[in-house]
Amino acid sequence: MSTITLDGLEPGSRAIIKGFAANGPARRRMAEMGLCPGTEIVTLRRAPLDDPIEFQVRGYNISLRKAEAASIIVEIKEG
Amino acid sequence: MVQEINIALIGNPNVGKTSLFNALTGSRQHVGNWPGVTVEKKTGERRHQGSTIKITDLPGTYSLEARSPDEKVANAHIMSGHPDVVVQVVDSTNMERNLYLTTQLLDMGQKVVLALNMSDMADARGDRLDLKAFSKGWGVPAVRISATRGEGLEDLLDTIISTFKDRSVPSPAVNFGAEIEGNISEVEAMLRSGGAGGTSPRWTAIRLLEGIEKVEEATADAGLRAKLTAALEGVDRDEVEMDLVDRRYVAITSLLDRTYVRGSEKRSLSDAIDRVVTHKYLGLPIFLTMMWGLFELTFTAAQPFVSAIGLGFEWLAAFVVENVQPDWLASMLGDGAIAGVGSVLVFLPNILVMFLLIALLEASGYLSRAAFIMDRIMTKMGLHGKSFIPMLLGLGCNVPAIMATRTIEDEKSRLITILSAPYISCSARLPVYVLLAGIFFPDNAGTALFLLYLLGIVVAVGSALLFRHTILKSETSPFIMELPPYRLPRLKNTILQMWDRGSMYLRKAGTFILAGAIIVWLLASLPWGVEYGSEESLVGAIGHLIEPFLAPLGFDWRIGVALVFGFIAKEIVVGSLGVLYGAVEGAGLEEAIALSMSAPSAAALMVFVLIYTPCVAALAAIRKETGSWKWTLFSVVYSLILAYIAAFIVYQVGLLIW
Amino acid sequence: MTESNNKSALISAAMGLAFIAMGLLEMAAVVIDPSVEIMLYLSSGGNILLALVLLFTGVVLLNAAMRFRNGTDGEAFLVVGCMLALFVGLVVSLTLAASATEAYLFGSEDFVDWSLADDFTPAIPMMIPSLAVLLSALRSFRSTAQEPAA
Incomplete structure (x- = not known):
């Protein structure tokens, strides 16, 4: 099990959110949208210019910029 | 005598709130401006069973605690406008995130009716919801509707009226744990004794603890301000914030685990x-x-x-x-x-x-x-x-x-x-x-x-x-x-x-x-x-x-x-x-x-x-x-x-x- | 490669080539003297942007054809390709309708010499096969098709 940030994941990967690396208003906003520690998040695809990135979480699709995704620490779900 | 019921329509963006508003009010709607803001304010009305239901359409929001202008407007309206009932439009195919708002409404002590929209799509996907258990879970009546098909609307209106007449007081859906609940009660008590906090001292207490509302905004009374400031000292705002969000979702997951099975997504x-x-x-x-x-x-x-x-x-x-x-x-x-x-x-x-x-x-x-x-x-x-x-x-x-x-x-x-x-x-x-x-x-x-x-x-x-x-x-x-x-x-x-x-x-x-x-x-x-x-x-x-x-x-x-x-x-x-x-x-x-x-x-x-x-x-x-x-x-x-x-x-x- | 994939690849390729052809004709119309009568019907008078859009639609459809041969996600590209074809056809039709209104109903001075052929392009009748193909392609998604809402 490796610990990395959300922006580094390949499309198709599943991961569990572990926590946030930085403070800031975005952190709260993301949490309210359902990105809490313990939540499963799937990386779907990247925009044509590589940024932002689309994820699936709690049953819906959300897009985050790389910068925001970089502040979310995750653990890849093996298997 | 015609009874007047004031309701506010709230919900996440993209859930079909506008469709419902249009379906309920038809041509009897009016568009204006929220004072001081560029966001549009829509009001309309509907007669049902001898009552006149006045509907205010609030801006689509994900939360009532964040800081964007839309959310401030929605929050302000509920706190000052005192709607009799809040009808939250929920996307049935996407309930977890939608219910977040519901927990906040309950913290505000509002009577809530959930309009589970797009229920036709949920059915098509094979979702199964135990409606009775679900409504009972948080004490919030829920009605399945499809605004675009015009289904379930009569039911919804009936439920709005019966909820209006229901005298029981709504209770919060989430227990934030001994420590935070303790803090909330403490602040709440102070607010009550000082005559502050409006219709919902609990909600104001929560906002004070999170730092969304300032002590100066909560009351003009210097004495109360001092007491509040003292009580809030030493509270780690960020911790509290994240903790609250977390616990809300825990409560949501718990309710859904008991009453809902998601259809398989091919x-x-x-x-x-x-x-x-x-x-x-x-x-x-x-x-x-x-x-x-x-x-x-x-x-x-x-x-x-x-x-x-x-x-x-x-x-x-x-x-x-x-x-x-x-x-x-x-x-x-x-x-x-x-x-x-x-x-x-x-x-x-x-x-x-x-x-x-x-x-x-x-x-x-x-x-x-x-x-x-x-x-x-x-x-x-x-x-x-x-x-x-x-x-x-x-x-x-x-x-x-x-x-x-x-x-x-x-x-x-x-x-x-x-x-x-x-x-x-x-x-x-x-x-x-x-x-x-x-x-x-x-x-x-x-x-x-x-x-x-x-x-x-x-x-x-x-x-x-x-x-x-x-x-x-x-x-x-x-x-x-x-x-x-x-x-x-x-x-x-x-x-x-x-x-x-x-x-x-x-x-x-x-x-x-x-x-x-x-x-x-x-x-x-x-x-x-x-x-x-x-x-x-x-x-x-x-x-x-x-x-x-x-x-x-x-x-x-x-x-x-x-x-x-x-x-x-x-x-x-x-x-x-x-x-x-x-x-x-x-x-x-x-x-x-x-x-x-x-x-x-x-x-x-x-x-x-x-x-x-x-x-x-x-x-x-x-x-x-x-x-x-x-x-x-x-x-x-x-x-x-x-x-x-x-x-x-x-x-x-x-x-x-x- | 399955039978139906084969068929789909063929249809996509055919449509794709048709749009590429239309795109090229439109490009040609930019330089060729419009008095060549056949050109009038085959293009809309040399609109470069339209040419690019037509070419691109063709590209998407050809892409779909390729994917049917590989067995990777051809349906998605076919669906989007057909939607694009419909979209382009619709835009061109409405523009034509607008010009016709200006010419016949209002007799505007800019449109004195205008005739139906000026704005007509094969993209308009192409909407019919595009719609047919789209509906049949959508069937492969039917079991989980999103229904009208919002």
Whole structure:
């Protein structure tokens, strides 16, 4: 099990959110949208210019910029 | 006696709240403005079983605790408006995130009814919900509906009424754990004893603990303030914040685990389309194709209507001039009011078509994909993913461009887009370019036009970057956006939305323009008996007044006057030049201009027209969209200064070259 | 490669080539003298942007054809390709309708010499096969098709 940030994941990967690396208003906003520690998040695809990135979480699709995704620490779900 | 029930309609964006509102209120709705904010306020009513239900549609929000203007409005309304019942529209296929809002409403002590919308889609997917257990779980009645199919509405209305009559007090859905609940109770008690906290001391206590509300806002009483400040000291706001969010979701998961089973998701069409639409190489061209279509339809397909309206106004003006006595009144109406208002109302078809297309794109879900694709480019330019469409529309007309910025939720990005968009050369300026380029640069007319458009884009992007890094400095605003599944837009709702926005344009622009046109007419006609628009009139006086300022740019008094008229609507510039030179448009005017202007001054004039203050209609749109005179004024001043400097440089350099 | 994939690949390729052809014709119309009568019906008078859009639609459809041969996600590209085809056809039709209105109903001076052929392009009748193909392609998603809402 490796610990990395959300922006580094390949499309198709599943991961569990572990926590946030930085403070800031975005952190709260993301949490309210359902990105809490313990939540499963799937990386779907990247925009044509590589940024932002689309994820699936709690049953819906959300897009985050790389910068925001970089502040979310995750653990890849093996298997 | 007719009973009146006040309800507020709330819900996440994209859940079909508007559909429900339309379905419940039909034509009995009214659109206005929340005081001090640009967000629209919709109210309507519905009779049911002898009661009159008054419905206020709140802006779509994900949470009532965050800091965006939409959320503040929603929160403020519930706290001060005291709705009897809050009806939350929920997307049945996506319940977890939707229920977050519900937990907050319960903390506010509000009676809530859940309208589980899109239940037909949930059924199609094979979802199974134990409605009874679900409603019992948090004590919140839930009704399954499909707003677009009109199903379940009667049930919903019945439930609203019975909830209204129900005397039991709603209880919070979430237990935040011993420590935090302890803190909440403590603060709550203080608020109660001090008579503060409004209808929901618990909610106020929570907001104080999270730091969303300041102690000063909660009460004016110094003693209470001191007590509260002491109690709040040592509370780690960030910890509390995250903890609260976390626990809400824990409660949501627990409720859903007990009562809900999600259907299996096989290959979805929406996802398939997305694979193509956001494809690495095909994504951008698809976007450009959509924009091409939008453009063509707005400015070409709507043309006949534009011509029709134009003809109508011409006829009306002629009729008035012939049949109205006395002469001055005929002139004021014909040359002033009708010509002025007409030149702006002529845009109405373009604007309606644009609004219709944007509403369709929004409802289908494509707009969020467009923002997704364009975000990176836009950010590099100091803008936002959703800024692209307004910028593109600016090529046709700045007014719909400015109004299209509504899709940008982030305040600062939106403001920057609004202030930068006017520099994209709109179609109204084209006649001036064509006229001058034709006279002074006949062999390079095409290139001249191209350069002007390019300059417009450069100025727009440059201004955006300037604003982003100086006066509107902010850390790059986050781009957290939901991408809802693609849906087939409902025609009725889309048309209603188009009409909503279109009629506002009509009202506001109409009043400004009418006033402006009459003023210009007055200036051109006074003192009495003077030849319309000649040197002896007031407008001529003004022209001579500003002439010295315009001399360094190579402009004479006539140009000055034409520019002043251009303030009303840029199309008028060429026509005014015709009036001022006493020449007929076409060969006559061209000769007159060729004689009195030079190549450098012509170039300078084109640049000036490109950049100087947006026309009154655009300013009215800016005023409306920003809700502030300050920024509108800023736009005028900034563009005038920029235009002056640019034209000056062009003229002086031009003198050297030619 | 399955039978139906084969068929789909063929249809996509055929449509794709048709759009590429239309795009090229439109490009040609930019340089060729419009008095060549056949050109009038085959293109809309040399609109570069339209040409690019037509070419691109063709590209998407050809892409779909390729993917049917590989067995990777051809349906998605076919669906989007058909939607694009419909979209383009619609835009062109409405533009034509607008011009017709200006010419016949209003007798605007800009449109005195206008005739139906000026704005007509094969993209308009192409909407019919595009719609047919789209509906049949959508069937492969039917079991989880998103229904109209919002």
